[in-house]
Every structure is written in C-alpha cells, then in structure tokens.
Amino acid sequence: MCTAATYQTKDFYFGRTLDYEFSYGDQIAITPRNYPFSFRHAGEMNTHYAIIGMAHVAGNYPLYYDAINEKGVGMAGLNFVGNAAYADVTSDRDNIAQFEFIPWILSQCATLSEVRTLLERMALVATPFNEQFPLAQLHWIISDKTGSITVESMADGLHIYENPVGVLTNNPPFPQQMFQLNNFMHLSPKQPVNTFSDDLALTAYSRGMGALGLPGDLSSASRFVRVAFTKMNAFSGDSEKESVSQFFHILGSVDQQRGCCEVADGKYEITLYTSCCNVTKGIYYYTTYENHQISAVDMHRENLDGGALICYPVIQGEQINYQN
Numbered sequence: 001m002c003t004a005a006t007y008q009t010k011d012f013y014f015g016r017t018l019d020y021e022f023s024y025g026d027q028i029a030i031t032p033r034n035y036p037f038s039f040r041h042a043g044e045m046n047t048h049y050a051i052i053g054m055a056h057v058a059g060n061y062p063l064y065y066d067a068i069n070e071k072g073v074g075m076a077g078l079n080f081v082g083n084a085a086y087a088d089v090t091s092d093r094d095n096i097a098q099f100e101f102i103p104w105i106l107s108q109c110a111t112l113s114e115v116r117t118l119l120e121r122m123a124l125v126a127t128p129f130n131e132q133f134p135l136a137q138l139h140w141i142i143s144d145k146t147g148s149i150t151v152e153s154m155a156d157g158l159h160i161y162e163n164p165v166g167v168l169t170n171n172p173p174f175p176q177q178m179f180q181l182n183n184f185m186h187l188s189p190k191q192p193v194n195t196f197s198d199d200l201a202l203t204a205y206s207r208g209m210g211a212l213g214l215p216g217d218l219s220s221a222s223r224f225v226r227v228a229f230t231k232m233n234a235f236s237g238d239s240e241k242e243s244v245s246q247f248f249h250i251l252g253s254v255d256q257q258r259g260c261c262e263v264a265d266g267k268y269e270i271t272l273y274t275s276c277c278n279v280t281k282g283i284y285y286y287t288t289y290e291n292h293q294i295s296a297v298d299m300h301r302e303n304l305d306g307g308a309l310i311c312y313p314v315i316q317g318e319q320i321n322y323q324n
C-alpha cells in the first residue's frame with residue numbers, strides 16, 4: 001500500500017509513502033533540462049523542465065515512482081491493482097506508455113492547468129518498458145499549489161478527477177474513496193459533546209475522543225480516511241523545518257510496521273520510504289524504514305542545464321545521535 005499527500009504552508013509540499021515487501025532498487029534521480037527523452041510513441045524531447053524524484057534507473061532511464069519539477073508540479077504513482085487498464089495506441093492521441101507518464105507531464109507542465117490541457121489529448125498505453133519490467137498497475141495524483149487531480153486509466157477510459165482533499169491511497173477507485181468520507185463527517189479534532197441522549201450523563205473522559213471511529217487499520221480505504229483527517233486538520237508553523245517535520249507526521253499516520261501486513265508466508269509489506277518534497281524550492285526530503293533521519297537532495301545545487309542523469313543513493317541505516 002502507498003499513500004500520497006500534499007501540504008501547504010509558506011511553501012507547497014508533496015510526498016508519499018512507498019509501501020511494499022521489497023525494493024526495486026531506488027535512487028534519488030535528477031533529470032536535468034537537456035537529458036534527451038525518447039518517448040516510445042510521442043517522439044523526442046531534448047529540452048524540458050528539470051525533474052527530481054525517486055526512481056529505479058534502468059538503462060540510463062529514470063523510472064520515476066514520484067517526482068516534482070522545477071516549476072512546482074508534483075506527481076506520484078500508486079498501486080491500483082485490478083482496476084488499472086491501459087489503452088491501445090491510436091493515431092488521434094498522444095500515446096504515452098505507463099512508465100513514461102511522470103516524465104511526460106513533469107517535463108512540460110508548469111501548472112496543474114497545463115496538466116489538464118495535456119491530458120485532454122493523451123492516452124496511457126500498454127507499452128511495457130521491457131520484458132524485465134512488465135506494466136505496473138497504477139493510478140496517479142498530480143498536484144501544484146492550486147490543487148490536485150487523480151488520474152485513473154481503466155477499462156472504460158481515462159478518468160481525471162478533481163481531488164479536493166489532496167491525498168491518494170490505492171483501491172477502490174477514487175470516487176468511492178471520496179464518497180466514503182461522508183461516513184466520517186462527524187469526526188473532529190475537538191472534544192465531543194453529548195448529543196447521544198439528554199437523559200444520560202456521558203462525558204469526554206479522554207482527550208482525542210472527537211476522532212473516535214477514525215479507522216486504524218492498514219487497508220487502503222482506511223488509510224485514505226485517516227490521512228485525509230490528519231492532513232485536513234494538520235497545523236504547523238510555516239518555517240521549512242516546521243513544515244517538513246509536520247509533513248512527515250502527516251504521513252506517519254499511515255506508516256506500516258513490519259509484521260502488521262502479511263502478503264505471503266513470512267513476507268510483510270512495510271513503509272520502505274517516505275518522501276516530502278518542497279515543491280516550491282525543488283528539495284527532495286526522505287526517510288526510510290531503516291533510517292529515520294531526514295536526508296535531502298536539493299535540485300538547485302546541481303547544474304540543471306546538463307544532459308546526464310544525476311543520481312544519489314538512498315541512505316540506509318539508522319543515524320543515532322548519541323548524547324554522551
């Protein structure tokens with residue numbers, strides 16, 4: 001399972017948890033402006049906006065999981081297994097392979113409004129990267145500081161939904177996730193008052209009772225409600241450190257601990273990494289399951305006019321700050 005979220009303070013933040021039982025081998029990859037993209041059905045693109053994100057790099061190609069561009073747009077792909085379906089190539093569309101979707105959008109859109117325009121003539125097609133990497137069944141959240149959309153390519157076509165809550169998890173399809181929030185409209189960060197019955201002396205005997213009923217399990221539907229509640233009520237100072245810290249706390253609400261979600265005998269899904277991008281400033285912060293210290297890569301500390309990928313390894317292993 002995975003969860004993505006946005007957060008606005010002075011700057012705009014975008015990130016995700018990547019939950020799985022194994023890692024594909026990830027790196028923080030910066031695609032500079034003159035890296036040549038060769039799209040399978042949509043031609044060559046030799047100059048474009050710079051991109052930073054988490055990727056598996058295969059044959060010098062950045063297979064992004066989540067990324068932002070230098071203009072302030074963020075995008076993440078999350079599992080949508082059993083529901084994702086990709087189209088056949090047709091002559092009247094921009095045919096973009098599923099693995100090209102993040103580069104296609106982030107290389108040329110400076111705003112969410114430009115994303116919407118580009119999506120009008122795009123089809124997500126079933127062209128795999130290679131035999132080793134078959135199609136990933138995903139859906140996507142795309143955001144800028146003005147809002148978010150969800151993109152779901154299904155058997156009945158490409159769906160683009162406004163995403164007013166700015167979060168995404170996995171199944172079921174997005175309209176169902178949004179609808180189920182109706183069931184939780186009574187939740188509140190404030191203490192409840194007794195509306196149950198005037199004839200009973202019911203009291204709020206503990207802090208936090210306003211959110212009694214918030215689902216605590218790791219299912220995708222429950223994580224959607226939990227992260228939506230946390231994000232919509234999250235409050236922090238607007239400095240960089242306060243914002244980044246608060247963002248990791250928001251996604252911490254859906255953290256997956258090894259042992260709680262068994263996917264096969266003795267195999268467990270865990271939060272492999274959590275990212276938090278300052279989209280405004282082009283900084284990719286992350287923590288991993290084994291390393292709670294926040295690490296960061298700042299795209300603007302690199303020469304973004306280059307033509308070769310710039311990659312940083314994911315730093316693993318707890319960094320403990322001994323005080324004596």
Ligand SMILES: C[C@H](CCC(=O)NCCS(=O)(=O)O)[C@H]1CC[C@H]2[C@@H]3[C@H](O)C[C@@H]4C[C@H](O)CC[C@]4(C)[C@H]3C[C@H](O)[C@]12C
Nearest residue numbers: 001002019056063064065078079099133134135136170
């Ligand atoms: C496994 C990842 C999604 C994690 C997730 O959503 N887990 C939820 C599990 S569940 O549904 O709730 O059960 C996805 C996110 C991005 C994906 C990768 C990116 O799409 C980039 C390439 C795309 C290639 O087609 C396949 C390899 C790949 C490198 C993908 C491997 C894998 O499918 C990734 C890493």
